Each structure stands twice: as C-alpha cells, then as structure tokens.
Amino acid sequence: MSRAEQIADELRMRIVTGRLRPGDAVPSTRAIMRDHNVAMATASRVLSLLQADGLIESVPGRGSVVLAPDGGDPAVLTADGVVSAAVAIADAESLAAVSMRRLASALEIPTMAVYRYVPSREQLEFAMVDRVLGEVRAPNASGQWRADLEAAATSMWATMVRHPWLAGALSMTRPAAMPQAMPLAESMLSALHATGLDPVQAFTDYLGLLNLIRAVGLTLEPELADAAETGMSNDEWMDTQVAELRRLTPPDRFPNMRRIMEVGYPYDPEVLLTSALRRFLDGIESSVS
Structure with a gap:
C-alpha cells in the first residue's frame, strides 16, 4: 500500500465513522503535506483517491468537503434502510451475494458510502440476522x-x-x-x-x-x-x-x-x-x- 493510500484510508475512516460529516472540510493538500510529511504529489493523490470513492468533492472557496451520498432514496439511506436492503438481496440471491459493492449498487451510492451506515461487512451480517430474528x-x-x-x-x-x-x-x-x-x-x-x-x-x-x-x-x-x-x-x-x-x-x-x-x-x-x-x-x- 502506498503512502497516499495509507493517508486516504485514515481520512476515509474518519468519514465513514461520522467524525467528518457531509459538508465538513477535509484537510487541504498543504495540511496533508504538513501533517504527514509528504510531497505535494502524494497529498494531491490522497484527495484524488477520496474523490474517486465518491466521498469528497471540490467546492470553490472552501476546498474539498465531505460529499453527502446522492442518487439513492433519502428515506432508505439510514442504517435501518441499508440493513433492510441487504436482507432483500440475501432473500433474493443468497447471503454470499451481499457484498458492500452489491449493496451500494442497490442503494445507488458509492461503495465506500455504505460504510457510513454499517461499519463493516461482519457488523452488517450481525444486523441482518438480528433483524430477521425479530420476526420470530x-x-x-x-x-x-x-x-x-x-x-x-x-x-x-x-x-x-x-x-x-x-x-x-x-x-x-x-x-x-x-x-x-x-x-x-x-x-x-x-x-x-x-x-x-x-x-x-x-x-x-x-x-x-x-x-x-x-x-x-x-x-x-x-x-x-x-x-x-x-x-x-x-x-x-x-x-x-x-x-x-x-x-x-x-x-x-x-x-x-x-x-x-x-x-x-x-x-x-x-x-x-x-x-x-x-x-x-x-x-x-x-x-x-
């Protein structure tokens, strides 16, 4: 894993865990250079990786900010709604079919945005099982x-x-x-x-x-x-x-x-x-x- 990917992972985790919320500014290129002692090319690459994941966008006058998930139904884009979507995929296709990528496709959001609602695939499965056991x-x-x-x-x-x-x-x-x-x-x-x-x-x-x-x-x-x-x-x-x-x-x-x-x-x-x-x-x- 490159240095840019390591730094991007740190910022990505801050976004998906909610420490950086939609609309919040993310560290600038200069801040990344200073805080992580890396070259400008590396710092620029960090922001490019997050932008490619659909997690940030560039806003004139503000720099890069956390992007709110779009494209999906706002009523579904909650932790409860995401679990319900995962259960529906498992019912129709199998539990093995419920990947974060497949779930993101069903919700019409970037893959990494799914982690804003469920921290991991393991915790998603836990929530799915607990949800359906509630039907008993x-x-x-x-x-x-x-x-x-x-x-x-x-x-x-x-x-x-x-x-x-x-x-x-x-x-x-x-x-x-x-x-x-x-x-x-x-x-x-x-x-x-x-x-x-x-x-x-x-x-x-x-x-x-x-x-x-x-x-x-x-x-x-x-x-x-x-x-x-x-x-x-x-x-x-x-x-x-x-x-x-x-x-x-x-x-x-x-x-x-x-x-x-x-x-x-x-x-x-x-x-x-x-x-x-x-x-x-x-x-x-x-x-x-």
Whole structure:
C-alpha cells in the first residue's frame, strides 16, 4: 500500500465513522503535506483517491468537503434502510451475494458510502440476522409447555422459510448476543422449565431443539440454488438419479434402501421438520411424565 493510500484510508475512516460529516472540510493538500510529511504529489493523490470513492468533492472557496451520498432514496439511506436492503438481496440471491459493492449498487451510492451506515461487512451480517430474528414471534405462555414449544418452533421455521439464508448465518457453537433473539430464548426456556426439568437439562433441550430446526433450515438455500441452476424440483432431479441408485443398491445387499425406492419418498422439508419436532417433544414428554 502506498503512502497516499495509507493517508486516504485514515481520512476515509474518519468519514465513514461520522467524525467528518457531509459538508465538513477535509484537510487541504498543504495540511496533508504538513501533517504527514509528504510531497505535494502524494497529498494531491490522497484527495484524488477520496474523490474517486465518491466521498469528497471540490467546492470553490472552501476546498474539498465531505460529499453527502446522492442518487439513492433519502428515506432508505439510514442504517435501518441499508440493513433492510441487504436482507432483500440475501432473500433474493443468497447471503454470499451481499457484498458492500452489491449493496451500494442497490442503494445507488458509492461503495465506500455504505460504510457510513454499517461499519463493516461482519457488523452488517450481525444486523441482518438480528433483524430477521425479530420476526420470530415468541408465543404468550398458555400453560401448555408442549403447545408453546411447537408455536415457537413453527414461528422460527416460518422465518427461515422467508429468509432461506438465516439458518446458515446462525452459529450454534459461538453465538453472538443478539437482542432480538432473547424473547424467543426466554419463551422456550420458560416452557421447558414448566416441565420440571432442571436448568441445565432445560437449556440442553433448548439447544437441541434450535439445532434441529436449524439443521432442516440449512437445506432451504441450497435447494433454491439447485432448483434455479438446474430448472428442476427436488423430485424431478431425484427421478434422474433412480437408475444409478438402483445400480448401487442391489436388493440382496440393501433391501431397506430398495424398499423405500419402490415406495417412493416425496421429500418435503416441512414434513421432515414436523416429524422430527413431534418425536423430539415426545421424548421430553416421556422423560418428565
């Protein structure tokens, strides 16, 4: 990285973090020369880099000033609006598609201007996940622990279906502390404690239930991507694999695999989740009765 790029990065950070706001003057060429002990050509290059990023403009009589983002909808150009735009891209294309460049294009602002609203790609993803977790509706306690857990699980699943990237963005081993996740966690733990489970077992079952829902949710985004790429549904694609599966499963060696092949299996993630959830809760009910 050149000296001009290093100095430009320092000024860029002051702009995107709000220490230099739209309309504020940025250091002049002479000030950059003095403060950083660089030649005029280097100082001029610093201002050229910031101008190319769409962060500053030259104003007669004032020198270079921070440029307000333009081209986008002012109602959208807020931290909340930027996160909403990122969620919309992830819903339509995938979480991986949400780059700062892609987001800037959707907002019709320079790429570096995005950092005025979200400090980093990592913090943007955190805000996106927290936002959609706020859509999960924790049920009011009904006094029926099983019904409350089913309602919470159903709401979480519905949110994953609306946002197929969510399951893959959730970490179950090193979860971040997300404000919007707390009501659901409290509701589910309250239902589990109502069974008489001790706090450790209740939390273990809570994590087991979350992992179950997330595991099925992890199939949503890849299936949408595969369907878009192949133009075939899961059932249609499986039809193309039948001959090879039959070859690999002679009935004398794999009678049970052949049995389900003869019957046929209409894969449906919601049916899979419903069955797994019922059996999971059956286990808890059996252990506390």
